[in-house]
Amino acid sequence: LEEPLLFELDTPGVSGIDEPEPEPGPTRLGGLEREGPIGLPGLSEPAVVRHYTRLSRRNYSIDAGMYPLGSCTMKYNPRLNERMARLPGFADLHPLQPEKTVQGALAVMAELGRWLCALTGLPAVALSPAAGAQGELCGLRAIRAALRERGELDTRRVVLVAESAHGTNPATAAACGFKVEAVPADARGRMDRAAFRARVGADVAAVMLTNPNTCGLFESDAPELARALHDAGGFVYMDGANLNALVGRVRAVDLGADAMHINLHKTFSTPHGGGGPGAGPTVLSAALAPFAPLPVLWQEEAGWRLIETMDGARARGLSPFGRLSGFHGQFGVFVRALAYLLAMGRDGLRQASGDAVLNANYILAGLSDVLSASYPGPCMHEALFDDRFLKDTGITTLDFAKAMIDEGFHPMTMYFPLVVHGALLIEPTETESRATLDQFIAVMRDLALRARAGDQAAFKAAPRLAPRRRLDETQAARHPVLRWAPPPSSGASSDESSFRTAPLSSNP
Amino acid sequence: LEEPLLFELDTPGVSGIDEPEPEPGPTRLGGLEREGPIGLPGLSEPAVVRHYTRLSRRNYSIDAGMYPLGSCTMKYNPRLNERMARLPGFADLHPLQPEKTVQGALAVMAELGRWLCALTGLPAVALSPAAGAQGELCGLRAIRAALRERGELDTRRVVLVAESAHGTNPATAAACGFKVEAVPADARGRMDRAAFRARVGADVAAVMLTNPNTCGLFESDAPELARALHDAGGFVYMDGANLNALVGRVRAVDLGADAMHINLHKTFSTPHGGGGPGAGPTVLSAALAPFAPLPVLWQEEAGWRLIETMDGARARGLSPFGRLSGFHGQFGVFVRALAYLLAMGRDGLRQASGDAVLNANYILAGLSDVLSASYPGPCMHEALFDDRFLKDTGITTLDFAKAMIDEGFHPMTMYFPLVVHGALLIEPTETESRATLDQFIAVMRDLALRARAGDQAAFKAAPRLAPRRRLDETQAARHPVLRWAPPPSSGASSDESSFRTAPLSSNP
Amino acid sequence: MRYLPHGPADRAHMLETLGEPSIEALYRDVPAAVLQAAAFPDLPDHQGERAVEAHLAALAARNRPAGAGPCFLGAGAMRHHIPAVVDALVQRGEFMTAYTPYQPEISQGTLQALFEFQTQVALITGMEVANASMYDGASACAEAGLMAQRVTRRARVLVSGGVHPRYAATTVTLADGAHEAVEVLAPDPLGIEDLIGRVNHETACVIVQTPDVFGRLRDLTALAAACHDEGALLVAVVTEPLALGLVRPPGAMGADIVVAEGQGLAGPPSFGGPGVGLFATRAALMRQMPGRLVGQTVDEDGRRGFVLTLSTREQHIRREKATSNICTNAGLVALALSIHLALLGEEGFTRLARTNHALAVDLATRLARLPGVRVLPQAFFNEFALLLPVPAGPVVETLADRGVLAGVPGERLWPDYPELAEVLLVAVTETTPPADIEALVDGLKEALS
Amino acid sequence: MRYLPHGPADRAHMLETLGEPSIEALYRDVPAAVLQAAAFPDLPDHQGERAVEAHLAALAARNRPAGAGPCFLGAGAMRHHIPAVVDALVQRGEFMTAYTPYQPEISQGTLQALFEFQTQVALITGMEVANASMYDGASACAEAGLMAQRVTRRARVLVSGGVHPRYAATTVTLADGAHEAVEVLAPDPLGIEDLIGRVNHETACVIVQTPDVFGRLRDLTALAAACHDEGALLVAVVTEPLALGLVRPPGAMGADIVVAEGQGLAGPPSFGGPGVGLFATRAALMRQMPGRLVGQTVDEDGRRGFVLTLSTREQHIRREKATSNICTNAGLVALALSIHLALLGEEGFTRLARTNHALAVDLATRLARLPGVRVLPQAFFNEFALLLPVPAGPVVETLADRGVLAGVPGERLWPDYPELAEVLLVAVTETTPPADIEALVDGLKEALS
Structure with a gap:
């Protein structure tokens, strides 16, 4: 059965909400009443439940299967976290309640901050970044503010970014007004040490570096390179995307980081939710800490306070670079992450990162003879392969990925990092069992053998067992249809075409 | 991907629960310590979540689609009910708390009881029956107790049961020590009036009658036949299974009922849960009310009380026939049902029963020319067809039902009631939309035409798109395997065979 | 009327299709008279979700949740910590809103889960087979009596005085449907009844409970032998399966x-219902077992699958x-119980049992030091009967006013046995923090002085 | 360590396979030094679910839930009644634990839901297209400023003094990444600022809010014309979309x-996050829109399906x-917001808006009768600024001690503008019962006398 759009299920006059009609009375709308209907469809509560239940069943999810997405850290999302985030004492708090009525919530933020600082060894944390990319922005803005204070903002214009970095790194650096320069990788898949050293200088504001990097390899030179950059007056931004390999074993401070965002929705188990909400608290070194954005959590005799103004911050010796969100950040995500940290504890976190690395190496070893591993092991929490094993088969990494769908697995990350050709980046995380890993390895081996045996047509036709076969992404981008519009036949003449073809030049 | 059994996912040493080991200390077990392991498998929390998520995805459910099961009243289960039943003030109540600490819970029971009495017109209700079948038992035991008090228990030995009745009716009557006699149906699908009148007499304790009956037809003669039986000193037990056609429009009292169970999990929207828990409160006439089982809810000056003893009951003029459950019945189900009743209200319930009947007639009309309707309309809340339309096709009602699965619908009730050949009993309920009904009708029409066109092989092969194809039920019953046992190879020699073949005669 | 999908236009269209006005x-x-009689002047009309929620929340607020303070109530309804996962999974629509799995091809989720449940029940009870559950422990107990009558073709059922009195009463009611052959012995706090x-x-059959209602662990070996010598069955009742x-x-x-x-391991007590009755027996008696059974089989492609089986025992086929x-x-x-057992596993289940017992031993030791208080059972699991120097009922009421639910007083379970008025049943679980134990000990000390 | 599936035997086996010790x-x-440096002496070891729950529940108990008594707080975080269905569906693992839908064949659930969301947002805002959401309203506002800079190739962003000051601050921070060209006007409780x-x-662009932070409804028609005459864009901010x-x-x-x-219609305020930013624009500007977009297309079999689209705008391809x-x-x-809007539908959404407004009119009428109190906006929806005869901050603190959360005082939002100290923002929703309105009126009367 196909599932129509909500708008195609419209039953005029029906609502899934029974609020009573208010008594007629005066209005004070100043003549700004809405004219004409909105166009929202009417559905009963049963119709809504069935619609979304059916839609949900067209999704893959970590609850239903392994997500070997490299650099995405798709681990299990504990249900206790959800229960805790929904306690009325957390969920039903207004952000502007008097501070004396929310001391427990502020204590949650403080306690989470303590964990993050302890695990990274950095002294301060800005909790408010709403996601990893905003955390990067937070870090770079703090660096910019520090440079400004040093009077070097105009001279230090360059941010070095590893070739293998996530796209958010250069995008963020550019959004902060820096000039982005890529640093190449060497044959070992690490940042090229010589190239880096050669580039360090008085015009470099910072380096953005992921460690372990997106090839799943530990950047062994990181402490040394960081020292070199620090000596030259630059800062080190460490991308926390791959923190899951390090938690409880390696501290960012010991790798020379001045700033690092932490994806609570990856490393600390809060759900991805089909694309958010996440949270990207950013830890900061002593040099950057004063520039952390508002609000700043501050402990005083009367209890926890939120410093919300520049004046208030300055009175405490701080120079915030600004603010990133309307209130105090993703509080609901903080509760979930703290629940996870408490549940895992020091020993559990250390075991988890170890198991994550163990699992990745188990996959690397289990597949190295049939897939082409890009670098020798050991890897950290993810294993990188490239498409050499598909040479002359006519099958691409994409075809291979789609064939995995028919075997019941979500594909791994494809075509990233860009430093190898046709990359297949596999991150199992620690919450996959040995039985699942064995099954995954068996499926991957079988697919690789079938690919090499020349079963091209089957791969090109995949997926066949998914809710949809391959979708035409080109058409979607060339003629974007971003919303439903009533069919032309149904009365009011459709202006759907205007959503598609209006030229950019009609822009005022 | 196939999903193994829990036992096949065993990871020794792993647990999904982290309770700390207690301090070693003295035990007081009297030498009755367990010897040897139990054999429960070890699974982490992620493994458990994935196991059950995957299992759940192999189920059909009302959330995902229509369940046109005749006599089952598979309607939408509101989520508000679930939230209400989980309020700590309801869920976290111990049944033996001092009564002064549970006045709200007793008020819930009283309020639910008031609704049930008002809707049926009967003066009393026994809430404790755990399900419909226990409600039947409750009613018949009350009748037995009344007969005993009248000194007629030895003379009134017969319970009349309509030929079309649910199997629970004769089973219950037998369990209460009565002799069961069937009353045939007439050509109109109703209880044969003449046969009934002829059978009424001094040896008849009661009649068990479903109204609307299981052919989906209203027993128009019910008031008259009830009068005849009452005049002859017998009682009328009305099976409440089909109450959904009548709520808010027809009261059981006006049909002559002395007792009727009400399936809260059908008529009043609490979930079926894959087979329970349900609840079967039983309303009773003034003649039967004194015999209602313990506990009896009683209002006194200090508040609500539960009368738990025969002495206590006798002091209030009651003569309970006994008790049916450890505590006070399915309280969690009561909360859900009351939430539903409050949400629907008098007007909503009336509209719901009307919509249920409208939907059934819409289906009857939409299919009558291609399926063979057993009786002319109007029907009540369900529409009955038989397998005449499959004559000479080689396709059975079962084949037809299995083919529906491949079209995305749960099959209707098959081969029941027994009064027609190869019955197909379809009950849409009021919570299916017109769009769904149209889709259902279209699918059924299409299948009927394909069946008559002679597409036998396709029907015999159905279902093909379900998680399983047809299962061998004969083997399951001949060689029952009711539990997993470790495979013989894994150490301790398996005694699995003993679970299968031990002869009944080994019985002491 | 948010639960009804039809709009006015739908109803009009459908009636028009039917040709009905x-x-x-x-x-x-x-009959017209019947329709006319149906008026419901006292019932309210439909209400929105907020209004319903407010009404029920107000009723809930008139109760004192057991967990709002110290609580030592047991006697067949236990409060264990249920992991968040259990309720989250049980509330998946595919489980919660599914019907009885009569169509096995599209019900493998429920069927496999129940097959696993049957296996778990057999394992923990030490039996060979189990059914897919019954209403509750009390009705399972009664059905055991009926089954023994069928198996042995004998009528007399002997119920130990250590069996929960509500179970005994339910058994009398249900097993007495046709005969009046159930004999319930007097409650027996000292354990000297002569069943053999x-x-x-x-x-x-003989029906005996262990740990019995006074918390006493019983060795059933000799009794079982005696039953078997006479051709009778031994039925054992367990109200706290964690003991196993x-x-x-x-x-x-x-x-x-x-x-x-099984309620205590499946979910909150919910004022006594719904619970879940476990029912296990020997393989030889399988076909006499009441209730629903899930069996393993294969589908047309030879893949393992599960079906409801042995339904020829059941009412839809056998009728009377x-x-x-x-x-x-x-x-x-x-399902909830099975998920919890899956989470616990061998380690978690046995460890949780040890934790419960350790707390009970600690509590018993402290309470036994109170003047005039006697702990009745020598051997127990996580619950035991106390003998107080005064009637327990008023003590419980007094402590309830101070926020402590001290236990179940004898008069609540045995109103007909005034000689048990000084008995107080006290239970602890892993949910009982040390402070609550202090509160009970101090409260009792004060109430008794 | 209940979240870790490996037992000791698994780890040993895997290490053996790898040939690693x-x-x-x-x-x-x-580097060894790095490994050695990592000690965490102050962090506790793992804990069971009960212990974690107890710890967090104790922290939660140190807060006063907004719903525990009368609450009139708004200012960008609203408390609406969210039907039980919304959270039940959102918690389905298939939605909650899914990744970003980069593999469309197995992500149609999320993709179709977001396509529906985009349509709903376009409908209620009266725009042609919308994106699949942003972090929150404040960051969406800032992104609108950035987008206007890209579209017009101009730097200057003018922010009305009626825009929520936190939104303005976020916009300054984010839009100032490269330039310093954002001008924020002074707060303007009387609405006399000259934007045109x-x-x-x-x-x-000009960024203006309606209803603005003082609750005032603004007619943007003339301002829009003025912007378009100068080739600038008009950005409108809405912190309470129910007004629409x-x-x-x-x-x-x-x-x-x-x-x-969109938070207020999606879920509880959750101390301010997570929220959900809505972002809608004209079709002509579609390709300059930030954030994720879902588009409709077809699969190889010609069936309608949905994909993430126009991703060439995004960082994984465009990088810097x-x-x-x-x-x-x-x-x-x-998703939660979309489900709620699906439940509401045209009827429910407009009715709920009428209910909110009616309550606000009633409250404003009553408060205006208090001596010295002035309701500032002439036209408003469900929130409005009061001018008190005394500073609002202490009044709010006093009423909080009496259990009434009276509103947001001026000093909380505009600490730098002491002239706004007497302003109190007051909001009502359908969750405000009449008794709470009485409590506020009485409380204010008392506090001001």
Whole structure:
């Protein structure tokens, strides 16, 4: 059965909400009443439940299967976290309640901050970044503010970014007004040490570096390179995307980081939710800490306070670079992450990162003879392969990925990092069992053998067992249809075409 | 991907629960310590979540689609009910708390009881029956107790049961020590009036009658036949299974009922849960009310009380026939049902029963020319067809039902009631939309035409798109395997065979 | 009317299709007088979700949740910590809103889960087979009596005085449907009743509980032998199955049928219902077992699958000759219990049992030091009867006013036995923090002084 | 360690397969000094679910839930009644634990839901297209400023003094990344700021809010015309989208971009996060829109399906040339909002808006009768600023001690503007019962006398 759009299920006059009609009375709308209907469809509560239940069943999810997405850290999302985030004492708090009525919530933020600082060894944390990319922005803005204070903002214009970095790194650096320069990788898949050293200088504001990097390899030179950059007056931004390999074993401070965002929705188990909400608290070194954005959590005799103004911050010796969100950040995500940290504890976190690395190496070893591993092991929490094993088969990494769908697995990350050709980046995380890993390895081996045996047509036709076969992404981008519009036949003449073809030049 | 059994996912040493080991200390077990392991498998929390998520995805459910099961009243289960039943003030109540600490819970029971009495017109209700079948038992035991008090228990030995009745009716009557006699149906699908009148007499304790009956037809003669039986000193037990056609429009009292169970999990929207828990409160006439089982809810000056003893009951003029459950019945189900009743209200319930009947007639009309309707309309809340339309096709009602699965619908009730050949009993309920009904009708029409066109092989092969194809039920019953046992190879020699073949005669 | 999908236009269209003027016209087979009699002047009209929620929340607020303070109530309804996962999974629509799995091809989720449940129940009770659950422990106990009557073709059922009195009463009611042959012995806090001496060739079964209602662990071995010598069955009742993580299961002591109440490991007490009845027996008696059974089989492609089986015992086929009139089970509660057991596993289940016992031993030791207080059972699991120097009922009421739910007083369970008025049943679980234990000890000390 | 599936035997087997002596050996690329430095003496070890729950529940108990008594707080975070269905569906693992839908074949659930969300947002804002959500209203506002800079190739962003000051601050921070060209006007409780007069050929956009932070409904028509005359864009901010059920949407008044905060219709305020930013614009500007977009297409069999589209704007492809560095959205909150709007439908949404407004009119009428109290806006929706005769901060603290959360005092939002100290923002929703309104009126009367 196909599932129509909500708008195609419209039953005029029906609502899934029974609020009573208010008594007629005066209005004070100043003549700004809405004219004409909105166009929202009417559905009963049963119709809504069935619609979304059916839609949900067209999704893959970590609850239903392994997500070997490299650099995405798709681990299990504990249900206790959800229960805790929904306690009325957390969920039903207004952000502007008097501070004396929310001391427990502020204590949650403080306690989470303590964990993050302890695990990274950095002294301060800005909790408010709403996601990893905003955390990067937070870090770079703090660096910019520090440079400004040093009077070097105009001279230090360059941010070095590893070739293998996530796209958010250069995008963020550019959004902060820096000039982005890529640093190449060497044959070992690490940042090229010589190239880096050669580039360090008085015009470099910072380096953005992921460690372990997106090839799943530990950047062994990181402490040394960081020292070199620090000596030259630059800062080190460490991308926390791959923190899951390090938690409880390696501290960012010991790798020379001045700033690092932490994806609570990856490393600390809060759900991805089909694309958010996440949270990207950013830890900061002593040099950057004063520039952390508002609000700043501050402990005083009367209890926890939120410093919300520049004046208030300055009175405490701080120079915030600004603010990133309307209130105090993703509080609901903080509760979930703290629940996870408490549940895992020091020993559990250390075991988890170890198991994550163990699992990745188990996959690397289990597949190295049939897939082409890009670098020798050991890897950290993810294993990188490239498409050499598909040479002359006519099958691409994409075809291979789609064939995995028919075997019941979500594909791994494809075509990233860009430093190898046709990359297949596999991150199992620690919450996959040995039985699942064995099954995954068996499926991957079988697919690789079938690919090499020349079963091209089957791969090109995949997926066949998914809710949809391959979708035409080109058409979607060339003629974007971003919303439903009533069919032309149904009365009011459709202006759907205007959503598609209006030229950019009609822009005022 | 196939999903193994829990036992096949065993990871020794792993647990999904982290309770700390207690301090070693003295035990007081009297030498009755367990010897040897139990054999429960070890699974982490992620493994458990994935196991059950995957299992759940192999189920059909009302959330995902229509369940046109005749006599089952598979309607939408509101989520508000679930939230209400989980309020700590309801869920976290111990049944033996001092009564002064549970006045709200007793008020819930009283309020639910008031609704049930008002809707049926009967003066009393026994809430404790755990399900419909226990409600039947409750009613018949009350009748037995009344007969005993009248000194007629030895003379009134017969319970009349309509030929079309649910199997629970004769089973219950037998369990209460009565002799069961069937009353045939007439050509109109109703209880044969003449046969009934002829059978009424001094040896008849009661009649068990479903109204609307299981052919989906209203027993128009019910008031008259009830009068005849009452005049002859017998009682009328009305099976409440089909109450959904009548709520808010027809009261059981006006049909002559002395007792009727009400399936809260059908008529009043609490979930079926894959087979329970349900609840079967039983309303009773003034003649039967004194015999209602313990506990009896009683209002006194200090508040609500539960009368738990025969002495206590006798002091209030009651003569309970006994008790049916450890505590006070399915309280969690009561909360859900009351939430539903409050949400629907008098007007909503009336509209719901009307919509249920409208939907059934819409289906009857939409299919009558291609399926063979057993009786002319109007029907009540369900529409009955038989397998005449499959004559000479080689396709059975079962084949037809299995083919529906491949079209995305749960099959209707098959081969029941027994009064027609190869019955197909379809009950849409009021919570299916017109769009769904149209889709259902279209699918059924299409299948009927394909069946008559002679597409036998396709029907015999159905279902093909379900998680399983047809299962061998004969083997399951001949060689029952009711539990997993470790495979013989894994150490301790398996005694699995003993679970299968031990002869009944080994019985002491 | 948010639960109704039809708009006015839908109803009009459908009636037009039918050629009917109104919904009321479809009710023409109902006598007019009957339709007219149906008025409901006292019932309110429909209400929105907020209004319903407010009404019920107000009723809930008139109760004192057990967990709002110290609580030592047990006696067949236990409060264990249920992991968040259990309720999250049980509330998946595919489980919660599914019907009985009569169409096995699209019900493998429920069926496999129940097959696993049956296996778990068999394992913890030490029996060979189990059914897919019954309404609750009390009705399972009664059905065990009926089953013994069927198996032995004898009428007499002997119920120990250590069996929960509500179970005994339910058994009398249900097993007495046709005969009046159930004998319930007087409650027996000291454990000196002579069951063995009462078993004879007319006995269908003896029903005994362990830990019994006074918390006492019982060795059933000799009783089982005596039953078997006379051709009777031994039925063992367990109201706290967590005990089976630590103590010898009835199956290992010769019981023929084990019944239990699983609520405590499945969910909150919910004022006593719904619960879930466990029912296990020996393979030889399988076909006499009441209730629903899931069996393993294969599909046309040879893949393992599960079906409801041995349904020829049941009422839809056997009608008046069925083994029982039961038509539903406690599917969703059974599922919750099974998920919890899956989470616990061997380690977690046995460890949780040890934790419960350790707390109970500690509490018993402290309470035994109070002047005039006696702990009755020598051997117990996580619950035990106290003998107070004064009637327990007023003590419980007094402590309730101080926020402590001290336990179940004898008068609540045995109102007909005034000699048990000084008995107080006290239970602890892993949810009982040390401070609560202090509160009980101090509260009792004060109330008794 | 209940979240870890490996037992000791698994780890041993896997290490053996790898030929490695230990997990630690796999960390050999990490300098030894770095490994040795990592000690965490102050962190506790793992804890069971009960212990974690107890710890967090104790922290939660140190807060006063807004719903525990009368609450009139708004100012960008609203408390609406969210039907039980919303959270039940959002918590389905298939939605909650899914990744970003980069593999469309197995992500149609999320994709179709977001496509529906985009349509709903376009409908209620009166715009042509919308994206799949942003972090929150404040960041959406800032992104609108950035987008206007890109579209117009101009730097200057003019922010009305009626825009929520936290939104203005976020916009300054984010839009100032490269330039310092954002001008925020002083707060303007009386609505006399001259925006039109400040628009010129250097203006990228004007950002204005309606209802503004003082609750005032604004007619944007003239301002939009002025912007368009100068080649600038008009950005409209809505912090309470329920208003759009009753008042004319910015799209109908000429806005080019509409941003809003959807939290109030999606879930509880959760101390301010996560929220969900709505972002809608005209079709012509579609390719300059930041954030994730879902588009309709077909699969190989010609069946309708949905994909993430126009991703060439995004950072994984464009890297430093991306329209934005944003990489996630607020998918699950967007889903919640969409489900709620699906439940409401045209009828429910507009009715709920009428209910909110009626309550606000009633409250405003009563409060205006208090001596010395002035209701500032003439036209408002469900929130309005009061001018008190005394500073509002202490009044709020006093009433909080009496259990009434009276509103947001001026000093909380505008600490730098002491002239706004007497302002109190008061909001009502359908969750405000009449008794709470009485409590506020009485409380204020008392506090002011």
